[in-house]
Amino acid sequence: MPGRLFPVGGPVSERDIVDREDFIASVQTRLADGQSIMLAGPRRIGKTSIAYEVLRRLKERGFYTASVDFFRLSDKREFAVSLINACLENRTGIRRTLDVLKDRAKTIAGMAKLTVKFKDLEFSLDLLQDNSDENALLEYALDLAEILADRDEKNMVVLFDEFQDASRVAGGDIYKKMRSHFQNHKNVSYLFLGSKEGMMKTLFANRKEAFYRFAVVLPIPPIPEDSWLAYITQKFGEQHIKADDKVIREILQKTGGHPQDTMLVCSEIYYTLLETGEKTITPEYLRLGYNRALLTLAQVYNEILDEIGQRTHAREVLKRIAAGDRVYIKRDNPNEIKRALDYLITKAVIEKSGRGSYKFVEPMFREYLLREI
Ligand SMILES: Nc1ncnc2c1ncn2[C@@H]1O[C@H](COP(=O)(O)OP(=O)(O)OP(=O)(O)O)[C@@H](O)[C@H]1O
Numbered sequence: 001m002p003g004r005l006f007p008v009g010g011p012v013s014e015r016d017i018v019d020r021e022d023f024i025a026s027v028q029t030r031l032a033d034g035q036s037i038m039l040a041g042p043r044r045i046g047k048t049s050i051a052y053e054v055l056r057r058l059k060e061r062g063f064y065t066a067s068v069d070f071f072r073l074s075d076k077r078e079f080a081v082s083l084i085n086a087c088l089e090n091r092t093g094i095r096r097t098l099d100v101l102k103d104r105a106k107t108i109a110g111m112a113k114l115t116v117k118f119k120d121l122e123f124s125l126d127l128l129q130d131n132s133d134e135n136a137l138l139e140y141a142l143d144l145a146e147i148l149a150d151r152d153e154k155n156m157v158v159l160f161d162e163f164q165d166a167s168r169v170a171g172g173d174i175y176k177k178m179r180s181h182f183q184n185h186k187n188v189s190y191l192f193l194g195s196k197e198g199m200m201k202t203l204f205a206n207r208k209e210a211f212y213r214f215a216v217v218l219p220i221p222p223i224p225e226d227s228w229l230a231y232i233t234q235k236f237g238e239q240h241i242k243a244d245d246k247v248i249r250e251i252l253q254k255t256g257g258h259p260q261d262t263m264l265v266c267s268e269i270y271y272t273l274l275e276t277g278e279k280t281i282t283p284e285y286l287r288l289g290y291n292r293a294l295l296t297l298a299q300v301y302n303e304i305l306d307e308i309g310q311r312t313h314a315r316e317v318l319k320r321i322a323a324g325d326r327v328y329i330k331r332d333n334p335n336e337i338k339r340a341l342d343y344l345i346t347k348a349v350i351e352k353s354g355r356g357s358y359k360f361v362e363p364m365f366r367e368y369l370l371r372e373i
């Protein structure tokens with residue numbers, strides 16, 4: 001079965017990454033040169049897609065690569081194991097090397113063989129025992145990329161996704177610990193991704209934080225309308241569906257070019273057309289597809305609303321911005337409103353669009369709120 005026409009949810013591969021070519025090339029060049037990079041941006045704008053593509057290209061050029069996603073991890077030991085596995089995969093070609101090791105280590109012959117295979121990596125099989133010291137395991141994990149790269153005479157790039165979650169996973173002192181190891185690495189560069197922009201910026205740009213100046217912070221550029229236009233026209237064209245520029249520009253105007261929202265609306269339009277057998281996107285199909293997409297997004301938006309509902313004034317302020325009303329109202333305490341605004345900015349729900357004015361990062365979220373009011 002062919003893949004979905006407009007892939008949605010999770011990282012997408014090269015052919016569906018619209019317009020990031022220059023950016024991907026630039027990240028790749030810097031990492032290859034040994035520079036570490038931090039990319040932060042709002043949810044679902046394509047951070048992981050960019051990073052995976054960069055790693056794929058570097059691997060093709062002979063680099064060792066490893067990636068760890070903090071979002072999936074729950075404690076220190078899991079983090080250590082995940083990092084060790086990601087590193088060792090470069091040598092063993094298997095994903096969960098530690099599990100395999102653990103199994104084989106049950107026989108004496110198996111153990112002997114393995115000890116030899118990993119001896120140059122200073123690996124102790126004792127670390128595999130369930131009751132082993134998790135701190136020792138972590139210490140080992142944090143230097144493994146460098147040891148491996150050095151022994152195998154390779155350059156290596158390690159990706160940490162949802163990096164701001166590291167403290168939840170491994171405790172508040174994890175950043176300090178990581179930095180103290182990573183700063184001595186000569187053969188490894190690091191790529192950090194995070195969806196909580198405020199936190200990521202603090203971690204890397206605040207003098208008091210452990211990762212201060214450790215990585216270059218690159219802003220992820222927006223996708224130009226013309227690139228979307230070309231991509232969407234081509235995709236529908238492949239299915240013999242007519243979409244004129246006007247209707248596509250209207251899609252983009254409604255989604256603000258937000259990567260996942262745009263993909264989702266296109267996808268819903270496509271499925272609506274499939275159901276009726278029509279081959280032309282009329283304004284009516286655009287409306288239907290858009291409404292379906294909004295319905296799908298309701299769950300995400302409700303979660304965000306629940307979360308920000310806990311904050312004084314945040315929800316009211318957001319509704320005012322959605323409705324285009326004044327943000328500051330006489331009866332409110334201006335400091336509280338300011339705090340609510342800052343909070344909504346750190347949550348990447350809104351961004352400043354000028355002095356005293358704000359706009360939604362996702363226009364569809366605005367529309368959702370307006371319909372709810
Ligand atoms: N360059 C792009 N071109 C087209 N669509 C994109 C692009 N980048 C992302 N998308 C869309 O956004 C979705 C999410 O992409 P990805 O997982 O890479 O984003 P992310 O920023 O890592 O998201 P999250 O905040 O959930 O980690 C993809 O499934 C795809 O639909």
Ligand SMILES: [Mg+2]
Pocket residue numbers: 047048049161
């Ligand atoms: Mg991601």
